[in-house]
Amino acid sequence: MKADLLIRNANEIITADRASYRPKTGKYLQDLGILKKSDVAIKNGRIVDVGFFKWEAEEVIDATNKIVLPGFVDCHTHLVFAGSRSFEYEAKTAGSSYAGQHKTGGILYTVEQTRKASLDELVKKGLKDLDVMLRHGTTTVEIKSGYGLDEENELKILRVIKELQSNHPMTIMPTFLGAHTVPQEYKNDREGYVDLVKRIIPKIRRERLAEYCDVFCDKLGFTYKESKDILQAAKKEGLDLKIHAEQTGHNYGARLAAKLKAVSADHLDYATEKDVTGMIESKIIGVLLPGVTYHLTELIPGHKKLKKFLPAKIRGMIEQGLPVALATDYNPGSCNTQSMKTVMETAARLYRMSYAEIINASTINAAHALKMAHEIGSIEIGKKADLVVYDCEEHGMLIDNFGVNLVDTVIKDGKIVYKK
């Protein structure tokens, strides 16, 4: 039988299979569906066979002593922004908290820079970031707006995302996050800003500029009531919902997610057992962002809001049966990395997650966090051929061998889009 592309004799194929209809939890989360010394056959952009067989193909990748994984799904990023805040980071590591930064600049500094940038400039920078992601093994990414905070600039960012979709091989899922924080000019008129966000939503829908609506439900963002108001308006317009919940304190975002049947609730540092129960009942994915914990040094003694409870909390969520996903939260302030591998490394070191939990959370469960698990996130017959070959002999090396990019070849929609 003849395929278009064949990956032959991989030492391990991490299929992350049998979870296309329901995310992995419990014992399934511990199972990576590993096939040894196996092949993957690809035809017309799809996986047509997985296992040990005799296919032929024009193009053959010899994966001897290498491993193959589904492309990572980075289900939470703020990729479109202008300017760097590396100057701020030194102050942060010296002990200044994220909330402290927020008052003196933080998100609003990036808003200022992003408003000044043209659509073309943002597209150029976005393409560069996507290239970095792709070379680190990510083939699908969610991108939020949220550094415009007025109609013109929020629409500009969403149009940038649209441009990126048509000019880059990666699959991109757009999210409207007009409710990221209250802009300076609405400081004394929060209600006015919430109204503005709600007025932008139908325009976004008309132009099909976003599939999801997200809100930063936090002391630094929006109250429970404001968040509910915005998310309900978005739901009415047919958008799916996401929420930044319980990041810097407990603000009932996870419960709001459960009430409104959001697709995911993200961060969850301060989520309680009751919150998690509600999320499980409403079939919500918990998106964990350990890169933020790492970058903000929140587990290092001396931090003003030391989160030493986090590893036990994450373990509790997993044991309770919450389907968890991992993402970068790539942004210029709280987590400046495009690399899912880096995030996976931090999930092991800071959250004490197992290799299997981490890889399933970065592939199939992350696909569920974007409602795309029927198409991507695992290596199974019929799915899109989004695959990555790594130059290491077993999957644990991806996490154990930290700070090093082990990507050998990236295949997107059945085509080789990057080769080391």
Ligand SMILES: [Zn+2]
């Ligand atoms: Zn975020």
